Amino acid sequence: RRVADGRFIREAVEVSVVRRAALEIEPVALMALEHNLQLQKMAADRHDSQAFLSLDDEFHRLIAESINCLLAWETVENIKAAMDRVRFLTLSEVSPPDSLIEQHEEILSALKNHDADAAEAAMRRHLQEMIFSITPIAERNSEWFESL
Template identity: 50%
Template sequence: MAVDTLNPTQPVNQQIYRILRRDIVHCLIPPGTPLSEKEVSVRFDVSRQPVREAFIKLAENGLIQIRPQRGSYVNKISIRQVSNGCFVRQAIECAVARRAASLINDDWLWQLEQNLSQQRSAIDRQQQNDFFTLDDDFHQKMALIADCQLAWDTVENIKAAIDRVRYMSLDHVSPPEMLLNQHFEIFNALEQRDEARVEEAMRRHLHEISESILLIRKENSEWFSEE
């Protein structure tokens, strides 16, 4: 098994968590797949302790289930968790968008423009993973503009199940081109400092995941749980 190289300047457990989270969200590790502390420790050439800590974080986010004496397994996508996560995310990010409209300056507008340009490039190059990352970066910047990193940290901690559906929907249900257009609607409202308009644009954008889950679940029923 090839060894994945980690950054020695960053906490090992957090890096392992982020990589495994990405692999699960990107559908590289299907539901029901067993995860072995030993195999993961070999993959990253580390002791089992940081792997165990990463597993605990994955379990807290609903991505895996740790069964004492029986091992750890990747969970199915919980419909309930996605629904609750969408509700909480919309409440937070709509408030963030409104506040961002009142605080945004020319430097932040330039940074958002750069992000949107990069999204355009990722779409043109058909780099779905890059677009996925840039999409998150766009939303994180909104929280920074609103001077509330805690808002994004909270969203990040509750959106793992949402991200799995987001990723599965990118190729046909919620194509990047459509999402980019929605991001531009948010940007244009921010540029006008229109608090009501940017909040509504964000609400429409985030509602997309609630709509897409119905079709994604129908197409991939074996990946989902009603719990």
Template identity: 55%
Template sequence: MDTLFSFNNNEPVNQQIYRLLRKDIVECVIPPGKLLSEKETATRFEVSRQPVREAFIKLAEAGLVQILPQRGTFVMRISAKRVADARFIRQALECSIVRRAASERTDEQVMLLEHNLHRQELAAQNRQIGEFFNLDDDFHQLLTEIADCALAWDIIESIKATMDRVRFLSLGEVSPPQSLITQHYQIFNAIRDQDPDAAERAIREHLQELIYTITPIAQQNSDWFEDK
């Protein structure tokens, strides 16, 4: 986590720190219970404490950390209830998104989706889990862009951090990338064929994957999950 980082001048520093810390937590680099120090984080990124403090607040809003006055900021364990709630909301949004995408997609947008899927396959073949994880997100974000509702992705992104921790932990035997790619192709085929009903069925089945994976993931990583 000591890798040097160059900030993008086109985006607030606190947002960039938030994204980097979010990635570290989601990808299991920072474990549950870990104390996040404002001072150490500010030193890591060579910034003042203010943008770090703002990033911590965003992490708390995403359900990734708990800020305890006079004690510090701690990475939270995974809440199965929060995961279930986020999945429910995401499914409701994405079912509507893919229906519109199937009705309004252009040939160029179909090509963009197909290109993303080819990159997913390469990442899976090369066992590049982090790359596949990012391409999976890109695929779903593309759906919102095809539906001309980019705001939907902002909403999804704001609620899915806890889901992402389970997704990352499951990218092995429980929910291997190739099975997810197969589900992505079902969504793609329905959108390519301009079949809103098939697209909705495919995205619903895809997002229900989490219902079946969270129990084995929690059993395999019991120290990462809340007891209740």
């Protein structure tokens, strides 16, 4: 339940943040996001899940920072502990890093184009990945989850 609720809240916050960022983001923030994506690719190539997940979080934090709204990211961080456990468990088999990097690239592309609708849609697709990740993990490890 906490994972589902946390994902819902995270989506509401981050979709609003990325929409505003698409309209306001500056070139220096776009460069920071591009650099972060390069580091994500390197972590994925090394199969370094811990580094990858840290860079994934940083990617989202950088978007909030780009509109000077770190409180939004702090709010997400405060609710995502249960989500992080699922993310770590599903990274290699259900949500492979290459797929997540492609989703981040779509978000970045929309931000570069200052396309708020595309940024919102890309972020929503990215965060809804959690729904698809939970099901196979819950089926294999039912004792970890209460029924939704």
